[in-house]
Amino acid sequence: MSVELILTVVVLTNLRLLGASRLGACIRTVGLQGLLLGLLPLATGGRLTTLHVVVLAVGSMVLKGFVFPRLLFWALREAHVTREVEPFIGYTGSLLIGGFMLGGAVWLGDRLVIGGTTDLSWVVAVAMFSILTGLFLIVARKRAIHQVLGFLVMENGIYIFGIGAIPGIPLLVELGLLLDIFVAVFVMGIAVYHINREFDHMETDKLDVLRG
Amino acid sequence: MLGILTGIIILLASGFLALLIRGRRLWASYVGAGGVVAAAVLGVVSSARILSSGGVESLRLAWALPLGELHVSVDALSAVFLLAVFGMSGLSAVYGIEYLAPYGGRKPLGVSWFFFNLLAASMVMVLVARDAVLFLIAWETMSLASFFLVAFENERAEVREAAWTYLVATHLGTAFLLVMFALLGRAAGCFDFDRFGELKLLSGNMGSVLFILALVGFGTKAGFMPVHVWLPEAHPAAPSHVSALMSGVMIKTGIYGLVRVLTWAERPVWWWGYLMVAIGLTSGVFGVLFALAQHDLKRLLAYHSVENIGIIGTGIGVGLIGMSFDLPALVVLGFSGAFLHVINHAIFKGLLFLAAGAVLHETGTRNIERLGGLIKSMPWTGLAFFVGAAAICGLPPLNGFVSELLIYLGAFNGAKSMAALVAAPMLAVVVGLALIGGLAAACFAKAFGIVFQGEPRSEQAAHAHECVGLMRVPMLFLAIGCALIGLFGPWVVSVLAPAVECVSGLPLSSVAGQLATSMRPLTLVAGCGVVLIMLGAGFALVRWRLLRHRSVSTAVTWDCGYVRPTARMQYTASSFAQPLTALFSPVLRTARKAVAIDDVFPGHSELETHTPDVAGEFLFRPIFSGVGALFSRLLWLQQGRLQVYILYVAIALVTLLVWKTR
Numbered sequence: 001m002s003v004e005l006i007l008t009v010v011v012l013t014n015l016r017l018l019g020a021s022r023l024g025a026c027i028r029t030v031g032l033q034g035l036l037l038g039l040l041p042l043a044t045g046g047r048l049t050t051l052h053v054v055v056l057a058v059g060s061m062v063l064k065g066f067v068f069p070r071l072l073f074w075a076l077r078e079a080h081v082t083r084e085v086e087p088f089i090g091y092t093g094s095l096l097i098g099g100f101m102l103g104g105a106v107w108l109g110d111r112l113v114i115g116g117t118t119d120l121s122w123v124v125a126v127a128m129f130s131i132l133t134g135l136f137l138i139v140a141r142k143r144a145i146h147q148v149l150g151f152l153v154m155e156n157g158i159y160i161f162g163i164g165a166i167p168g169i170p171l172l173v174e175l176g177l178l179l180d181i182f183v184a185v186f187v188m189g190i191a192v193y194h195i196n197r198e199f200d201h202m203e204t205d206k207l208d209v210l211r212g
Numbered sequence: 213m214l215g216i217l218t219g220i221i222i223l224l225a226s227g228f229l230a231l232l233i234r235g236r237r238l239w240a241s242y243v244g245a246g247g248v249v250a251a252a253v254l255g256v257v258s259s260a261r262i263l264s265s266g267g268v269e270s271l272r273l274a275w276a277l278p279l280g281e282l283h284v285s286v287d288a289l290s291a292v293f294l295l296a297v298f299g300m301s302g303l304s305a306v307y308g309i310e311y312l313a314p315y316g317g318r319k320p321l322g323v324s325w326f327f328f329n330l331l332a333a334s335m336v337m338v339l340v341a342r343d344a345v346l347f348l349i350a351w352e353t354m355s356l357a358s359f360f361l362v363a364f365e366n367e368r369a370e371v372r373e374a375a376w377t378y379l380v381a382t383h384l385g386t387a388f389l390l391v392m393f394a395l396l397g398r399a400a401g402c403f404d405f406d407r408f409g410e411l412k413l414l415s416g417n418m419g420s421v422l423f424i425l426a427l428v429g430f431g432t433k434a435g436f437m438p439v440h441v442w443l444p445e446a447h448p449a450a451p452s453h454v455s456a457l458m459s460g461v462m463i464k465t466g467i468y469g470l471v472r473v474l475t476w477a478e479r480p481v482w483w484w485g486y487l488m489v490a491i492g493l494t495s496g497v498f499g500v501l502f503a504l505a506q507h508d509l510k511r512l513l514a515y516h517s518v519e520n521i522g523i524i525g526t527g528i529g530v531g532l533i534g535m536s537f538d539l540p541a542l543v544v545l546g547f548s549g550a551f552l553h554v555i556n557h558a559i560f561k562g563l564l565f566l567a568a569g570a571v572l573h574e575t576g577t578r579n580i581e582r583l584g585g586l587i588k589s590m591p592w593t594g595l596a597f598f599v600g601a602a603a604i605c606g607l608p609p610l611n612g613f614v615s616e617l618l619i620y621l622g623a624f625n626g627a628k629s630m631a632a633l634v635a636a637p638m639l640a641v642v643v644g645l646a647l648i649g650g651l652a653a654a655c656f657a658k659a660f661g662i663v664f665q666g667e668p669r670s671e672q673a674a675h676a677h678e679c680v681g682l683m684r685v686p687m688l689f690l691a692i693g694c695a696l697i698g699l700f701g702p703w704v705v706s707v708l709a710p711a712v713e714c715v716s717g718l719p720l721s722s723v724a725g726q727l728a729t730s731m732r733p734l735t736l737v738a739g740c741g742v743v744l745i746m747l748g749a750g751f752a753l754v755r756w757r758l759l760r761h762r763s764v765s766t767a768v769t770w771d772c773g774y775v776r777p778t779a780r781m782q783y784t785a786s787s788f789a790q791p792l793t794a795l796f797s798p799v800l801r802t803a804r805k806a807v808a809i810d811d812v813f814p815g816h817s818e819l820e821t822h823t824p825d826v827a828g829e830f831l832f833r834p835i836f837s838g839v840g841a842l843f844s845r846l847l848w849l850q851q852g853r854l855q856v857y858i859l860y861v862a863i864a865l866v867t868l869l870v871w872k873t874r
Binding site: 088108111112132135138139140141142147 | 854
């Protein structure tokens with residue numbers, strides 16, 4: 001598989017996330033994205049296939065491709081929800097904004113010059129697009145599950161950025177990031193479950209009673 | 213140096229240990245106070261040694277934190293303040309054991325001791341830190357530790373409010389310091405104090421900006437008018453041994469900071485000294501005026517702290533004017549007067565707060581109007597308060613007189629100068645100090661007279677007992693300290709010479725030479741003091757001999773020959789101070805609520821006066837409510853929705869990114 005192919009699929013998965021209303025589909029899409037990203041360093045052909053990168057790649061594939069989706073499906077089942085109803089920004093609008101974000105990301109990617117990455121010129125643009133998609137999902141959706149997914153997509157973007165900037169990001173930072181995400185998904189999964197149990201819903205827009 | 217660092221470690225260790233002790237009521241107190249006393253002995257010895265040798269001891273260690281490094285050092289200037297910090301910490305801690313004992317069952321004393329020891333340790337750190345980052349960390353620790361100490365009785369609403377006032381005030385002050393150190397760090401390229409000094413960063417227009425920032429930032433902690441507003445709130449609210457420590461030495465760290473910053477000046481701009489004199493005299497006169505109008509004993513003492521900080525500020529102002537006009541006599545006399553007053557104020561204000569605490573401890577009230585006649589039931593406390601009161605009024609032969617005399621001498625020296633630019637402010641200093649002294653005497657005549665003399669005005673006052681020995685010992689030490697510095701003034705002043713050298717940049721020989729010229733009046737005063745004490749003792753002896761074989765009957769005070777005199781016939785604190793408060797009513801703005809007597813057969817009538825703080829009421833309240841109104845217009849930003857907040861973050865991040873890659 002070539003790098004370009006993987007990156008293209010990542011962009012497509014991002015667009016699918018913006019357009020999908022079923023939460024189960026979204027979780028599967030994020031899982032697929034995680035698997036693809038695990039393949040990314042292996043696909044670069046030798047330059048990045050050192051032992052620690054391989055270990056890291058396999059670790060993140062297992063976590064993002066299997067463990068996180070399983071946790072999120074569990075939360076979904078416990079919370080008895082299947083789809084996002086009435087998001088702040090509708091699906092067509094989301095896709096439209098997604099197009100603009102992709103344009104902006106490419107523009108930014110051209111501007112951001114990262115040393116020695118001529119063969120991975122697309123990487124920065126896709127990374128930016130993933131980060132923006134993640135942020136957008138967090139902002140535009142109500143279900144707490146979607147917040148977790150947005151967070152994961154954002155982290156995927158940072159991961160892609162890390163690939164582009166290697167050897168810029170040391171192993172320790174990468175590991176720390178992965179651990180961070182793991183704890184975050186774990187905590188948020190539990191929080192979603194508890195929010196649901198206490199309030200009979202998991203729509204974060206109804207948590208605004210603390211406003212001054 | 214090693215002794216002082218060990219002191220800090222002992223303080224922290226005993227504080228943590230006290231925190232761990234639960235259950236057994238007084239063990240936490242013994243551990244906490246024991247640590248403070250051990251550290252105090254060690255610290256006093258080390259800093260006295262450094263002060264007497266006049267040397268500088270420092271230590272640099274590598275530091276894992278970003279910015280700055282662990283650079284500590286003790287010079288004569290630090291040593292002067294360290295003496296006060298260690299001495300007062302030890303004595304207040306001993307007093308605190310017994311003072312806190314009644315709270316033992318209800319409150320976790322370990323927590324209180326933890327913060328007490330932390331406060332002492334952080335004050336020491338503030339004085340020895342030679343790196344801006346380290347200094348600010350110590351400064352902030354000091355503020356927070358004292359905040360928690362003030363909030364000791366947090367179940368009472370007024371205590372909580374006082375603690376919040378203090379927290380807000382101290383953080384606003386720190387904000388100015390942050391800006392100042394950021395500017396200094398940018399100019400020097402590092403945060404090392406020595407580097408600031410080498411570069412003489414306080415010069416030109418930038419120097420004036422830095423001076424103003426330091427004045428506001430450190431002045432808030434010190435309690436200069438009008439940023440003194442937290443003092444009269446926080447000192448009454450805190451437990452008395454904490455008030456003694458905070459008022460006696462913690463506010464002096466503000467003075468230390470200001471003086472330390474001044475050592476980085478090549479040569480002060482002429483108006484700095486004028487400003488210091490103006491602020492000092494304003495604080496002095498207004499502080500004592502507001503003290504006069506108070507009914508709360510500890511609040512009255514808090515206002516006197518403002519007054520004394522004003523006197524110290526005036527001394528610094530005299531020194532600064534001397535520096536900018538090249539008059540070494542003014543420099544030496546001004547700064548040595550200010551430094552001696554720092555130590556003196558620590559001693560007598562500590563003493564007064566401890567004595568006031570004993571009164572509060574035994575009677576349960578701070579209201580002067582409900583006290584009276586305590587000298588009969590609490591003779592030790594009464595004597596201690598009397599010594600402290602005489603010292604704070606600047607009466608010979610006690611220590612307050614010596615330091616004020618030095619500032620007077622400096623001012624007279626300047627007033628003789630031909631240059632009107634120097635003579636005018638110096639005359640103002642002489643007049644201002646005289647006014648402050650007179651009003652202070654009136655105020656303490658009121659405080660001592662109403663609280664300790666006459667007849668008890670309430671049940672609580674009538675049933676007061678003398679406090680126990682552990683509370684008496686620190687007061688005794690401090691009272692003796694007042695007398696010793698008063699009698700050995702010339703010697704004490706000569707010890708301070710290296711500290712003056714630190715600030716003024718004059719060579720030590722020149723400082724000593726200038727001090728030698730002021731030795732004659734000081735020695736004369738000390739001699740007069742000895743004669744005065746001997747005369748007093750002689751008269752007491754004569755009285756005792758005359759009365760020995762005669763029968764002596766005692767009657768109630770204000771007997772006036774009535775058949776049934778009552779305590780309510782006495783002068784009250786308000787009526788005693790009324791002529792003066794009426795004279796200054798445009799400044800004091802005392803609120804008065806009275807039911808007038810207008811009948812032939814008068815019925816029930818009452819009078820209630822309340823003097824709010826003029827700066828708090830007419831300056832800060834409008835400012836803060838204005839700021840509050842301004843911010844409430846931004847309330848629409850607070851949507852209460854997580855998504856919106858993340859949107860704010862996202863917008864900010866994307867904007868920054870686009871801006872940077874433009």
